[in-house]
Each structure stands twice: as C-alpha cells, then as structure tokens.
Amino acid sequence: MKILFDENMPFAREFFENFGAKENELVSFKGRELTAEQLIDADVLLVRSITQVNEQLLNDARKLKFVGTATIGVDHIDRAYLASRNIAFSSSPGCNAISVAEYVVSALVVLAEKYLFALTDKTIGIIGAGNTGTRLSEKLEALGVNYKLCDPLLNDAGDNRAFSTLEEALACDVISLHVPLTREGSNPTYHLLNDERITALSDEQIVINACRGEVIDNKALLSFKRQGAATRLVLDVWENEPNILSELIPFTELSTAHIAGYSLEGKARGTEMLYQALAKVFDFKVEKSLSQFLPKPSINRIKINQDFDEILLNQVVKMVYDVRRDDAIFRQQLSRFGFDHIRKTYPARREFSSVAIASENTELNSLFQLGFERLCKIEEEQ
C-alpha cells in the first residue's frame, strides 16, 4: 500500500511504518507542491490544510482509496468529489482544539498584563461553540472569566447550553472566533466580520481570530485601523495565506503564522487520529498510540507555594506557552523567510497538561481545571 503524507506531520513514519507499507511506499511531500503525477499509484493520501484536495489533484489517482487530513478544518477538501469517487475520507476533529484554546488564554494573559486589566472584569464572546470554542469556554470557566457562546447551528440542533445572538457576542469585551470557513448554508462565515461589523467595533474591544483568515474582511480591517481605531487585534490566521496582507501586522497586538493549533500534542494527535481512521478502513489492528512517541517536555514538574491569583496565572501560562515568542518570530522573519517557512520550522511548544504541579496546602483548582496536571504526593517524593 503506497501512503503519501505531508512532511509536516509529526510521527507519521512512526505511526505508518509497517502499516502494510514497505519502506519505499511511505513517501512524504511538500504540502503546497504536491502534483497529480505524484498520486498516480498512491493508495492513501494524508494532507494538512495547505493542500487543496480536488478533482484537479486527484483525477489521475485511480488507485486512491483514502484521503485524510490531520486538521480540524476541512475547507481545503472537496468532499463531494471524494464521495463521487467512493474515496473514504477522514479529518481529525478536535485534534488541536486544546492548543488553540491555550493560544487564546496566552494572548489574554499577555494583554491583561500589558494593559493592566483583570480577566475576571471582561466578558469573552466565543463565536463557534464546537470543539475549540467549548475547550476555550471550559478554560475561562476554570478562571472565573465570563463568556457568551454564539452558535446558531448548535442552538437549532438542540444543544442545551445557553446561547447568545451574534450581536450579543460581537458586543463583548473580547471577541474570539472559532467557526469553520463556510460560504454557503444558513450561517456562512466568509467575512462574518465584514466592513459594517468591523466599523461597529469599539476602541476598547479585543478581536482574536484563530480560525480562518477569510472569516474577517482583512482589507476592511486594515482601513478601519488606518482610520485610527484602537480596537486591539490578535491575528493567527489571515486572508489568502501564505500571501497575506502584511500591512495589517503593525496594527495588531499579536500576529502569528497560523500556529494556534501547533502544540506538539495538537499536531501529533492529528496524525494519530488518521492512523486510527486508516486502521478502521483497512481493517488493521490499532497497536500504537501517541504516548509512545511524545518526548518528555523540557519542564514537566513545578511546585507552587501560593494560592491561585491572576499574577500566578500569568507566570505559569507564560512558562508553558508565551504567545509573544511566536509574535516576535513572525514580525522578524515574515519578509525574509515567508509564511510557510515560519510554520515549517515552528519551535517546540507543549500543552499545559505536560506540566504537573505540586502544591502544599494551596488552592490551585483553577490551574488544574485550566489543564495543568496535579502531582500527587507519591510522585512528588520520587
């Protein structure tokens, strides 16, 4: 069985070697350079978000039986075409939802420190309450931060959480976008933040986009900022990646290269989910799991000697993931090396759960609910 996989897919060789594939049948490719010719004798194609999978790419791939994407988003896949060819398809729902939620928490912590506000004084409007929006809401709940959820589709489907209207979510102190990119249907998200909604934003609001660039009209956003709006922007995703509207960058508080979901765990979970999906389709036994391959994090245990407060939160969140690192890389390297290079050479980043906390009679439940591990007494003594 010949398996082609994106070179930016951690542990793909470890998962797929011996998976009915001989050495020369496990072939990596560059996501933006994959050609139809490379796929002629492929049985399985495993992509990330930068490969457009459509008729043009697959027309000559007559042996192809399975396409998988190690991502949450599926806007790069023509699923109707795959169905018309009877090619099995699997994405990796939720694989990097924790990573994106931790990116947002890091951004909030950094902005709270810079502008001297308490997170508990703010309300976060979460637009899109699927895997990522839900993970974020759980983390905010852990911190005692108010939030509103907006998801008309889940609301209509009978999800019994309390939902707000889009207008209510857009009026929150912080707006965090977690919708898929859609251009059709009852609630399309393409340019959800259009000129009209952008110009209605106040100087005090913060807008975070870590879903898809096209959800915000980037040109309208730039012209809004050029007119002097003080609205604070955190942008991880951009219209027309990798050729983005770089004039926007100086107007943002934090700018990154579509890496919100790039914790090692988040990326690698995508690979693991494809391994499991492939095993199901081809009736192979699932024998491997991610825990076999994840390296030890550079810091995996800490001891905390005070009760939880926002200063402590700032310290521990930034110890694991400080989004300013990625912002600095982006600003310094974009023009020299390009968008894709920054993503490909992304430095290691781990999730909060990679660190276990020991505490002596201190109240740290907020940190455990946020995602940090609790170190029990026996482990502490080892």
Ligand SMILES: NC(=O)C1=CN([C@@H]2O[C@H](COP(=O)(O)OP(=O)(O)OC[C@H]3O[C@@H](n4cnc5c(N)ncnc54)[C@H](O)[C@@H]3O)[C@@H](O)[C@H]2O)C=CC1
């Ligand atoms: N920046 C990054 O690195 C990453 C970005 N993403 C993006 O984030 C998106 C969301 O991820 P998940 O939450 O995991 O997906 P999901 O599919 O679990 O949830 C998306 C939610 O958005 C809702 N939704 C759709 N249209 C809406 C609208 N007009 N208004 C409000 N809600 C709407 C859906 O009903 C669904 O509940 C993905 O589709 C992907 O494009 C995902 C992972 C990493």
Ligand SMILES: O=C(O)C(=O)[C@H](O)COP(=O)(O)O
């Ligand atoms: O999972 C998604 O959806 C994402 O946006 C991923 O973080 C995209 O990563 P790449 O597939 O572009 O490496």
